Amino acid sequence: MKKTMKKKIIPLLISALLLLLSSCGSSANGDRKVLRVAMSADYAPFDWLQENDSNGAVTTSNGSYMNGYDVLIAKHIAEKLDMELEITQIDWDGLILSITSDRVDCAIAGMSITSERAQSVDFSDPYYNADIVVVVEKSSPYAAATSLTDLDGAVLTSALNTVWYDVLDQITGFATKGAALDTFASMVSAVNAGTIDGFTCDNPSAMSLLMTNPNLVILDFSGGTGFEVSNEETDLGIACQKGDTELVDQINTVLADLSQEERQALMEQAVASQPASQIS
Structure with missing residues (x-):
C-alpha cells in the first residue's frame, strides 16, 4: 500500500513543482514572452534599414x-510589458496578412486606423498623429502664413494618390492645386526652382526633409486653421490580431502613460538618427 501511495504522490509532487517553476518564469502576459512585431522599413522616419546597430538600431529576424x-515605440512597449522584442521586416502589402496568419502579433508601421483595415485586424489607440503640413521656402512670401487663407495665390502640390494631395482641393478659390509630383525630391526641386510655392505632406516627413534642406520651413495649421481631415487620415495605430483583446489592452495601457511630449521627443530622436541615405 505504501509503495502504491508513493508511486502516486511522487508524480503529483513533480507536476506541482513544474507548474510552480513555470509560473515563476512567466511574465504578466501569461505565456507570451516574445512580442513579435512586423515593420516595412520603407517609411522613414517611422522605420528604415541601416548598415549597423548605431543609434539603438535593432537586429531583425531577417x-x-x-x-x-516605430522601433523606439516597439522597444518601449516590450520593455514595459517585460517581453523580448522580435522585429520582422515585411513588405507593406504583406503586413496585414502577417498578422492574420499569426506570423507576428502586431504591426507597428505608420499604419492609419481605417475602417477597412479594422475588418481584418484590431487597432490600439493612436500612437502618433501625423498632421498634414505645408512646406515652403524660408524666403517665400508665404513663410509667415498662419492659416490656409494666408496662402492666397500660392501654387501647391503633393504626391498623387495620397491624402496630402487630396486635401489641396480645400484651397480652391484662393490658391492653385498644381500637378502631382512623384517624390519628395521632385517636390523640393520644384520649390527651389520656383515652379511651385510649396507642397503638403505629414509632419514627420517634413521634419526629415528639413534635415537636408535648411532653406525650407514647415507651416503647421493643425491648430484649427488648416486642412479639414478625419482621424482615419492622420491617426496611426498598432495593428493586432483580430480578437487579441489582451495584447490590445496591454498596449493601450502603455500608450496611456506615454505623453504627447514624450512621443514627440521620440519622433525628434528618430529624425535626428536617420542616415543621410534615408532622407529625401
Whole structure:
C-alpha cells in the first residue's frame, strides 16, 4: 500500500513543482514572452534599414538592422510589458496578412486606423498623429502664413494618390492645386526652382526633409486653421490580431502613460538618427 501511495504522490509532487517553476518564469502576459512585431522599413522616419546597430538600431529576424520611431515605440512597449522584442521586416502589402496568419502579433508601421483595415485586424489607440503640413521656402512670401487663407495665390502640390494631395482641393478659390509630383525630391526641386510655392505632406516627413534642406520651413495649421481631415487620415495605430483583446489592452495601457511630449521627443530622436541615405 505504501509503495502504491508513493508511486502516486511522487508524480503529483513533480507536476506541482513544474507548474510552480513555470509560473515563476512567466511574465504578466501569461505565456507570451516574445512580442513579435512586423515593420516595412520603407517609411522613414517611422522605420528604415541601416548598415549597423548605431543609434539603438535593432537586429531583425531577417538579420538586418532597423531603426526609426516605430522601433523606439516597439522597444518601449516590450520593455514595459517585460517581453523580448522580435522585429520582422515585411513588405507593406504583406503586413496585414502577417498578422492574420499569426506570423507576428502586431504591426507597428505608420499604419492609419481605417475602417477597412479594422475588418481584418484590431487597432490600439493612436500612437502618433501625423498632421498634414505645408512646406515652403524660408524666403517665400508665404513663410509667415498662419492659416490656409494666408496662402492666397500660392501654387501647391503633393504626391498623387495620397491624402496630402487630396486635401489641396480645400484651397480652391484662393490658391492653385498644381500637378502631382512623384517624390519628395521632385517636390523640393520644384520649390527651389520656383515652379511651385510649396507642397503638403505629414509632419514627420517634413521634419526629415528639413534635415537636408535648411532653406525650407514647415507651416503647421493643425491648430484649427488648416486642412479639414478625419482621424482615419492622420491617426496611426498598432495593428493586432483580430480578437487579441489582451495584447490590445496591454498596449493601450502603455500608450496611456506615454505623453504627447514624450512621443514627440521620440519622433525628434528618430529624425535626428536617420542616415543621410534615408532622407529625401
